[in-house]
Amino acid sequence: MEHMTLLIGIVIATALVFDFTNGFHDTANAMATTISTGALKPKTAVAMAAVLNLVGAFLSVAVAKTISGGIIDESAGVKPEMIFAALVGAIVWNMLTWLAGLPSSSSHALFGGLIGATLVAVGRHGVHGEAVVMKVLIPALAAPIVAGLASTLATRLSYRLGRNADPAATAKGYRAGQIASAGLVSLAHGTNDAQKTMGVITLALITGGVVAPHADPPLWVIVSAGAAIALGTYIGGWRIIRTMGKGLTDIQPQQGFAAQTGAAATILASSHLGFALSTTQVCSGSVMGAGLGRKGAVVRWSTAGRMVAAWGLTLPAAGLVAAGAALLTDQGTWGVVTVAVAGLAICAAIRTAARRKPITHTNVNDEPAAADATATEPQGAVTAAIAAVIPPPVGVPGTTPAPTA
Amino acid sequence: MSIDWHALGTVLAVTLLSTVGLVGVFTLGVVGLARPAAAAARGGAYVCFAACAAAVAWGIWLIVAK
Structure with a gap:
C-alpha cells in the first residue's frame, strides 16, 4: 500500500481543511448572539468557543465511528479519491456560503459531498435513500422549528416573569446565563462536528489499509481534527456571526439567553436520541424564535428567506460539486491533481472576494x-x-x- | 419508509420542557437578585441558579456518556 500513501495524505489534509472551514463557519452558532448582546468581547467569545470545541473533540468518539450515519454504503467500494471529491465539494460550498454570510450547515455540505461523490463513483446502490430522508431531510425540517418554538415560548415566559424588573439590573444576569449556555452549545458542537472529520480521516485510513476496519480513530487523528476545528473557530467566521447576531433580528441579552438555551436543549435532546442534526440550523431557528418571542422585535424575513434557501441548496450544491470532482478523480492521478488545483483556485478567489468587504472582530457588531x-x-x-x-x-x-x- | 414520529415527538417535548423550564427558573433567579434588600428573594435566587447549574451539569454528563 506504499503507493497509496500520498493520496491518503492528500485526503487527510483536505479533511483537515474541511474541519477548519467547519470551525469558522460554525463559530456563529454558539457565539453570534453572545457577541451581539455584548455578553462577551468578540475575541474572548471565539477563544472560549475554540477551547470548548477542542475539549468537546476529546469527550467521545461515538459519532466518528458512524461517520456517514449509514447514508452511504461504506462496503460498496469507497475509495480515497471519492472521499477527496466529497471533501472538495463540501469545502467549496462552505466557502461560498461564508462569502455570502449565510449560516448553512457544514454537516449537510459534508453529507451532500459524500452522496454526490458516491452516486458518480459507485452508483445508486451506494446511497441509502431512506437513511437520507430519515437522518438528514426530516431533522433538517424539524430541528429549526423545534428550536424556534422552544425559544419563542421561553422568551415570552422570560419577559413575562421579568416584566416588573429593572432591565439594567437584570441584563448582567442574563449575560452570565448566555455565556454558560453558549459554552454548552460549543461543547456539543465539538463533540459532533470535530468527530465527523475524525470519521472521514479514519475512513480514508481504513480504505488505504493503514488501520484495521472498525478501528477507533488513532490519537493523532483526534488531536489534529480537534486542533483544526478549534483553529477555524478561533479565526472566526465574522461574516456569518454578523448575520446571525444582527441580521436576522435584534437580540437583547434576555432573548440571547433563551435562544442559546433552546439551541443547547435541542442539540442535546436530539443527539441523545440518535438524530444527527445540523447545529447551524438549530441555532438559526432559535435566534429567529427569540426574535418572534419579544414584542416589538424586528425579524428580517428577507435575510431569513435567503438563509433557508441556502439550507435547501446545501445538499444538492455540495453534491453537484463533489459529483463533478468525483468524475475527474476517477480518471486517475491527473484528475486528482486537477481537482486539487481547481479547489485551491476557487478558495483563493473566494478569499480575494471576501477581502474587498472585510468583516472582522472590529466591525462585526456594526x-x-x-x-x-x-x-x-x-x-x-x-x-x-x-x-x-x-x-x-x-x-x-x-x-x-x-x-x- | 416509516417516519419515527415517536422519536420526533420526544425531542419536541423534551426540548420544550427543558428550555422553558430552564429559562423560567433562571429568570426567576435573575429577577430575585435584582430586587434590592430582600433576603428571601436572594436565597430563592441562589436556589434557582443551583437548579440551573445542576441541569447544565446533567447536560454535559449526557454529552460525555453518549
Missing part, C-alpha cells in the same frame, strides 16, 4: 446596512475622506446595490 453602505465604496478611506469634506450627494450610497463581489 449594523449590516450601514457597514454595507461604506463597504460598497471601492476605496473606503479615500471616499470617506471626500465625503467628510463635501456635502452628501443626492444618491445615498447605501441605496445602491453592491456592484462588486
